[in-house]
Amino acid sequence: MKPTRRLISTLALVAALGAGLTACGPEDDPYGDSAGSDGSGGSSASAQPSKKPAPSAPSDKAGDKAGDKPSDEADGPGDCGTPPKLPAGHKRVEPAAPPSKGSLSAKDAKPVCTPNDWIYHGQGKAKYYLFAENVKAELATGSGSTKAVPVGELWMHAGDCMTNQSAVKAPYSCSGNIYDITLDAEGEINSIKEIWHP
Template sequence: MKPTQRLISTLAVVATLGVGLTACGPEDDPYGDGAGSGSGGSSASAQPSKKPAPSDKATDRADGPGDCGTPPKLPAGHKMVEPAVPPSKGSLSAKDAKPVCTPNDWIYHGQGKAKYYLFAQDVKAELSTGPGRTKSVPVGQLWVHAGDCMTNPGAVKAPYTCSGNIYDITLDSEGQINSIKEIWHP
């Protein structure tokens, strides 16, 4: 009789533990406060300022499957773009990139119709060398890098990588790109 009681007790403990382990994700959080979910940010994503309240969670989740909190806000004058075709000397055809909530964090993706941009005479260009790190390069090197990432990623050599094909740009008063920085993302 004792072995039967031990077996029943063991099964009861395992069943109780199993029930506790099945409801451990933020999507199963009955209170919707996202406690325990982290933000693994990168320069392509922004640190959320707060977790969504139950009332605004549906709005934030409409952009994707994750639980990211408040969408990132870019500094005034900045916009994220994703090249639609490899840049050519002096121009860039790119889609506006919008933040999309993923299971890990906000990640930018190009959306809509591509826009045509010209580069200003003196362009500040930066390529990503890892999380939060960039290196200033001649704009022509950035064009080659962006094209290689789109057509031949194996041609890209360290310290650079193809990390999402998203660029932070600013425009001068004539609407020309006067700064362009590759955004790193794993």
């Protein structure tokens, strides 16, 4: 009787081990039947890292197909579409300090996608600009409208927006402190316009 029990116990143990080995086999073989299936559940997840580097071409195509979406998400939340392009020779800046007579320290302003559309924000190190002798200056008076002002008035406005917003009176407002500038051949600002944003 004892030899029969031992035989049955041994057969049960071998059967259990065999079932365990069979269950582990396909996971360990990255080129087996389950390797090509992405939807096979948690067991293929352990095989995923070993096979990810091989299909680099298909994942690159997926990134190309998405177009600007990955870079949009990196710049902020929202679904804004293609970033705006400025006219040739124009750039947007955000003053890093209140402008002083004849000069401006400002960071390049880049578009950032927000739930309300693209908004510009200064990024990186500030650059130093001089103003040309005959600067054309404009302040925003609302959506899409501006008023030509002496450049000194623009300097005061930009400084007030940075340090004392209560000093800014209608029809002007502090609407993001972003300015569209153009530079002359010497690299000096020859036009500067405040960009209105709600």
